[in-house]
Amino acid sequence: MKLLKADSPQDMSRKAANIISAQIILHPHSVLGLATGSSPIGTYDQLVEWYQKGDLDFSEVTTVNLDEYCGLDGSHEQSYRYFMNQHLFNRVNINMEQTHVPNGKAEDVAAECRRYDSLIASLGGIDLQLLGLGHNGHIGFNEPSGAFEKTTHCVALGESTIQANARFFDSIDEVPRKAITMGIKSIMQAKKILLIVNGEDKRDILHQSLFGPVTPNVPASILQLHPDLTVVACNAL
Numbered sequence: 001m002k003l004l005k006a007d008s009p010q011d012m013s014r015k016a017a018n019i020i021s022a023q024i025i026l027h028p029h030s031v032l033g034l035a036t037g038s039s040p041i042g043t044y045d046q047l048v049e050w051y052q053k054g055d056l057d058f059s060e061v062t063t064v065n066l067d068e069y070c071g072l073d074g075s076h077e078q079s080y081r082y083f084m085n086q087h088l089f090n091r092v093n094i095n096m097e098q099t100h101v102p103n104g105k106a107e108d109v110a111a112e113c114r115r116y117d118s119l120i121a122s123l124g125g126i127d128l129q130l131l132g133l134g135h136n137g138h139i140g141f142n143e144p145s146g147a148f149e150k151t152t153h154c155v156a157l158g159e160s161t162i163q164a165n166a167r168f169f170d171s172i173d174e175v176p177r178k179a180i181t182m183g184i185k186s187i188m189q190a191k192k193i194l195l196i197v198n199g200e201d202k203r204d205i206l207h208q209s210l211f212g213p214v215t216p217n218v219p220a221s222i223l224q225l226h227p228d229l230t231v232v233a234c235n236a237l
């Protein structure tokens with residue numbers, strides 16, 4: 001495990017963007033696993049800036065996102081598809097057909113979960129997975145539970161996750177209660193994992209995740225077992 005301390009949120013974003021851009025430059029056909037939420041916004045902004053300067057080319061890159069809210073269409077402003085389009089995909093030369101987010105409007109959610117796992121397998125797995133960390137230790141929307149869920153699945157979001165995400169909606173009642181998330185197996189099978197964590201409020205859960213027992217009660221603790229994990233943290237290590 002490599003632990004990188006960042007001096008500021010901007011420094012965290014720049015360090016993370018450096019790692020992602022190195023991946024793209026060295027391997028233009030990379031499959032990137034991407035996250036939403038507040039943590040990666042600065043990283044995406046930095047990647048866009050380097051793209052605009054001509055230093056990065058996304059034309060051969062494929063992306064798979066970790067998760068999507070159930071019930072939200074990609075045109076909904078709070079959907080993760082919309083987020084990705086706004087923060088990254090619409091701003092770089094990526095082929096939209098090579099960007100993948102679970103379909104939150106799928107009528108048959110179980111079939112959508114199977115499709116997503118097959119898709120990741122057909123791409124040959126993920127080369128670099130970017131992760132944020134939930135206050136309860138979730139990664140993607142793998143919430144604390146009695147067992148690590150291996151495959152893409154539908155989850156009932158925990159109360160702390162609903163509350164944390166309420167800031168993006170007009171009221172807490174509008175926060176979807178369910179989401180589709182990539183499972184622990186797809187995340188752990190990524191060749192490299194990059195976890196970015198910002199803020200004093202995540203210090204305790206980051207410490208539990210990296211140095212505590214490996215337990216599904218703290219889903220991110222499984223990352224201790226990954227052979228190529230880089231953590232970039234600001235005010236949290």
Ligand code: F6R
Pocket residue numbers: 034035036037038039040066067131132133134135138139140141
């Ligand atoms: C989002 C995701 C979540 C977030 C986590 C942290 O795609 O998978 O696990 O990474 O909830 O969110 P922020 O960065 O908003 O603190």
